[in-house]
């Protein structure tokens with residue numbers, strides 16, 4: 446009998462579905478065979494989108510964000526380096542803009558790094574790790590003048606079925622030691638700020654940037670955001686994840702685990718500040734975002750000539 450629809454044999458060389466990676470218009474998009482995706486602009490190596498298999502966006506991106514390299518991107522995960530906030534006076538970073546130069550420099554896509562995936566047992570179709578590089582010769586002349594050190598950054602973004610990992614390696618390629626701060630300025634996409642609580646910070650010391658850097662101790666085990674909030678929580682145990690949870694039923698929405706990043710900034714501009722930012726929109730969107738930023742920003746990391754440092758975060762959403 447002729448079976449025209451008989452199944453064809455699976456060849457010995459048949460390949461499993463692999464992640465797809467595209468680089469177009471200075472943007473890298475990676476998609477797992479299971480549907481999760483991540484979008485990274487070379488400008489700032491800024492992750493601007495992270496979607497789960499059901500297409501749900503996990504990161505907030507302002508409708509008015511500049512995506513043409515004219516301004517740091519308002520949303521996603523900008524990388525802050527080598528200074529957090531406004532640089533202090535009489536410091537090597539003094540002439541740099543707020544949050545340094547990493548988020549407003551053009552990075553290079555170094556490709557997919559499968560070697561470390563194998564090491565982390567994330568090989569196959571479960572994860573893809575994308576590396577981005579920035580070094581001194583790639584900076585604008587102005588930034589080179591403003592910060593005199595020879596450095597290399599490798600920023601790795603790993604998309605997994607059940608999370609997103611971002612990690613930064615800082616290399617001192619010069620002959621002088623330098624000091625730096627670093628932060629992953631993650632804008633989380635949330636449905637309603639009044640329904641979200643931030644957990645894992647109770648009894649920790651924080652600087653309140655809305656109150657002239659006044660130092661407080663956190664009393665709450667589940668922080669509610671109901672006004673402008675700009676706090677730098679310090680010296681946390683990176684083993685304890687910060688959890689965004691639902692006020693309703695206490696279920697986790699996101700958990701943020703860190704390595705080498707012992708400070709966490711919690712930021713929401715609230716009504717007036719949101720209206721005052723030309724690239725923030727719509728005005729009401731402050732209700733749909735919260736920044737929980739893993740970093741090393743309370744003091745300075747000192748990196749000796751020839752040395753390197755690594756820090757990173759792993760974000761797991763509710764699945």
Ligand code: BG6
Pocket residue numbers: 517530543544630654675676710712738
């Ligand atoms: C946060 C800071 O990390 O970033 C805030 O703690 C700041 O003080 C916010 O307002 C946004 O900064 P920028 O430079 O992107 O407007």
